[in-house]
Amino acid sequence: LAKTTQPISMDSYEGQEVNITCSHNNIATNDYITWYQQFPSQGPRFIIQGYKTKVTNEVASLFIPADRKSSTLSLPRVSLSDTAVYYCLVGDRDSSYKLIFGSGTRLLVRP
Amino acid sequence: GAGVSQSPSNKVTEKGKDVELRCDPISGHTALYWYRQRLGQGLEFLIYFQGNSAPDKSGLPSDRFSAERTGESVSTLTIQRTQQEDSAVYLCASSSYLYTDTQYFGPGTRLTVL
Numbered sequence: 001l002a003k004t005t006q007p008i009s010m011d012s013y014e015g016q017e018v019n020i021t022c023s024h025n026n027i028a029t030n031d032y033i034t035w036y037q038q039f040p041s042q043g044p045r046f047i048i049q050g051y052k053t054k055v056t057n058e059v060a061s062l063f064i065p066a067d068r069k070s071s072t073l074s075l076p077r078v079s080l081s082d083t084a085v086y087y088c089l090v091g092d093r094d095s096s097y098k099l100i101f102g103s104g105t106r107l108l109v110r111p
Numbered sequence: 112g113a114g115v116s117q118s119p120s121n122k123v124t125e126k127g128k129d130v131e132l133r134c135d136p137i138s139g140h141t142a143l144y145w146y147r148q149r150l151g152q153g154l155e156f157l158i159y160f161q162g163n164s165a166p167d168k169s170g171l172p173s174d175r176f177s178a179e180r181t182g183e184s185v186s187t188l189t190i191q192r193t194q195q196e197d198s199a200v201y202l203c204a205s206s207s208y209l210y211t212d213t214q215y216f217g218p219g220t221r222l223t224v225l
Binding site: 034041042043044045046049087099100101102103104 | 115144146151152153154156202203204213214215216217218219
């Protein structure tokens, strides 16, 4: 399984755009990149998934460069409620039922 | 519709006692997963069910841990002779089919072993 590396923590202020970058140097051809969000005392929640280039949904955007060795989760205009831990996962879609979560990035949004 | 539910939300037990943790998946979801999350850490995969069968039990930490699922619905995770290192949040997730990394998680059961 590809190993991912994320910053341990990030600070931001309300209304700012936050970009969290994940490194996955050993990503395989069949691997997808998935991001989950976890609030305190809750289970993780799926945010976004992509394979290459850019993916956007109502919550976030995911930027993946051509070499796919990293990816960036972009949260536009964060609010206090975006304070959470964000996990980057990389895995083959056909065997990705066993989600491998690292320590994630703890995002703190300040007023 | 209803999400994944787990009970109890909190469980405090004494070392050596057995505990049962329950998970009710989203109706119609054939795949069900158990994870463990220690304080301040990421998730550890324990076991998954496809229907009522559990093809992959590789994540179970020891033979004190077991799980079953009946009627392609409710699942129970049982920990026998609990130890202090079993203290963690136990999370259950379900998905509409197995080969997906989009899983829907419950709120978890916080287990404290004294």
